[in-house]
Amino acid sequence: LICIFYFVTEFDIHNVKFYSYKELRIATEDFSPANKIGEGGFGSVYKGRLKDGKIAAIKVLSAESRQGVREFVTEIKVISEIEHENLVKLYGCCVEDKHRILVYNYLENNSLAQTLLGSGCSNIQFNWKTRSKICIGIARGLAFLHEEVRPYIVHRDIKASNILLDRDLTPKISDFGLAKLIPANMTHVSTRVAGTIGYLAPEYAIRGQLTRKADIYGFGVLLMEIVSGRCNTNTRLPIGEQYLLEQAWDLYERRELVGLVDTFLNGDFDAEEACRFLMVGLLCTQDNPKLRPSMSSVVKMLTGEKDVEEKKITKPGLISDFLDLKVRRPEKTNPEPKYTSSYNASTGSNNLDNSTLSSGTSTSATMTFSASYNDQSV
Numbered sequence: 001l002i003c004i005f006y007f008v009t010e011f012d013i014h015n016v017k018f019y020s021y022k023e024l025r026i027a028t029e030d031f032s033p034a035n036k037i038g039e040g041g042f043g044s045v046y047k048g049r050l051k052d053g054k055i056a057a058i059k060v061l062s063a064e065s066r067q068g069v070r071e072f073v074t075e076i077k078v079i080s081e082i083e084h085e086n087l088v089k090l091y092g093c094c095v096e097d098k099h100r101i102l103v104y105n106y107l108e109n110n111s112l113a114q115t116l117l118g119s120g121c122s123n124i125q126f127n128w129k130t131r132s133k134i135c136i137g138i139a140r141g142l143a144f145l146h147e148e149v150r151p152y153i154v155h156r157d158i159k160a161s162n163i164l165l166d167r168d169l170t171p172k173i174s175d176f177g178l179a180k181l182i183p184a185n186m187t188h189v190s191t192r193v194a195g196t197i198g199y200l201a202p203e204y205a206i207r208g209q210l211t212r213k214a215d216i217y218g219f220g221v222l223l224m225e226i227v228s229g230r231c232n233t234n235t236r237l238p239i240g241e242q243y244l245l246e247q248a249w250d251l252y253e254r255r256e257l258v259g260l261v262d263t264f265l266n267g268d269f270d271a272e273e274a275c276r277f278l279m280v281g282l283l284c285t286q287d288n289p290k291l292r293p294s295m296s297s298v299v300k301m302l303t304g305e306k307d308v309e310e311k312k313i314t315k316p317g318l319i320s321d322f323l324d325l326k327v328r329r330p331e332k333t334n335p336e337p338k339y340t341s342s343y344n345a346s347t348g349s350n351n352l353d354n355s356t357l358s359s360g361t362s363t364s365a366t367m368t369f370s371a372s373y374n375d376q377s378v
């Protein structure tokens with residue numbers, strides 16, 4: 001009893017729920033492949049039914065993650081206490097022996113990467129109203145992390161696979177606070193960057209400057225993906241259309257931004273609102289981080305409470321400019337429909353652009369990123 005008391009006071013873990021490894025093993029039927037719903041840079045995710053009947057997403061952090069109990073629990077406590085309609089709820093965790101497992105609320109409708117930007121097997125109808133609601137929801141969730149939570153949280157990995165959808169298509173940001181759980185020397189980051197590169201603010205990718213402005217850049221990219229229904233990079237498209245951000249800037253300069261809106265909507269959308277969203281996306285991805293608006297301003301611009309000052313938009317920061325990623329085109333590719341990405345079912349990751357990422361230049365990006373990862377200036 002004294003021991004437990006010591007543990008509780010030492011870590012101040014009153015609000016953290018601990019699951020036994022046994023319970024999670026039963027919940028997932030011994031982590032059976034049939035219950036596996038995805039795999040990301042941090043490890044595998046399983047669907048499972050907990051003792052109390054709740055369905056959970058159970059994220060088993062990979063073996064390299066041998067963070068000490070104290071650090072792990074400290075971070076878990078921070079994440080557990082965060083509640084917002086647009087953030088995935090962490091139920092609790094398991095820290096037994098070398099196991100480090102996170103237990104989350106399970107979201108029925110998968111991620112934006114697999115549905116809106118996925119390979120077309122989703123039944124969800126992303127009409128304009130739904131997209132608008134999703135964009136505003138994500139902005140609110142991120143504004144909460146950036147401006148309400150104390151100390152504030154930089155997500156570091158805003159991207160379509162980290163936006164999960166509830167039964168009623170309410171968007172929920174997942175994986176916030178996670179980067180701190182992984183020891184800085186862990187190499188998974190370099191593989192993870194593969195799925196993330198198009199969302200990386202240049203100052204983060206190149207100089208390791210990680211601030212809220214890097215998240216805002218990632219959000220801007222995501223916003224454009226949601227409005228256009230396509231991934232930020234797709235080398236299977238004709239030159240000039242491969243990079244969403246470049247295309248958006250080009251159309252903006254020609255005053256034809258509306259041309260970027262997903263043709264799948266068949267003209268059935270609020271053009272004024274869609275263009276406003278795209279302009280907010282451009283504001284968020286400006287090269288100079290200082291010019292990017294805060295997330296609370298972004299929310300106001302999206303909802304129309306605040307005007308978008310069109311004249312103020314400057315050129316986006318394009319990572320391709322630095323990394324010379326524009327050159328390659330895969331040698332043998334089957335033509336794909338314009339608005340689909342090649343979702344990789346085996347890894348659960350949404351990255352279309354393997355050709356680009358296997359190039360020499362992307363290796364240097366990875367190295368820069370990994371090095372900068374240690375420099376966590378949050």
Ligand SMILES: Nc1ncnc2c1ncn2[C@@H]1O[C@H](COP(=O)(O)OP(=O)(O)OP(=O)(O)O)[C@@H](O)[C@H]1O
Pocket residue numbers: 037038039040041042043044045057088104105106107108110111114157161162164174175192195348349350
């Ligand atoms: N709470 C959840 N509810 C339902 N599905 C989830 C949940 N969390 C994760 N998933 C599924 O598991 C997949 C893998 O998630 P994971 O976070 O491990 O990888 P990722 O988001 O693709 O990459 P990263 O590791 O960079 O976040 C997700 O794409 C999603 O389909």
Ligand SMILES: [Mg+2]
Pocket residue numbers: 040161162174175
């Ligand atoms: Mg994720």
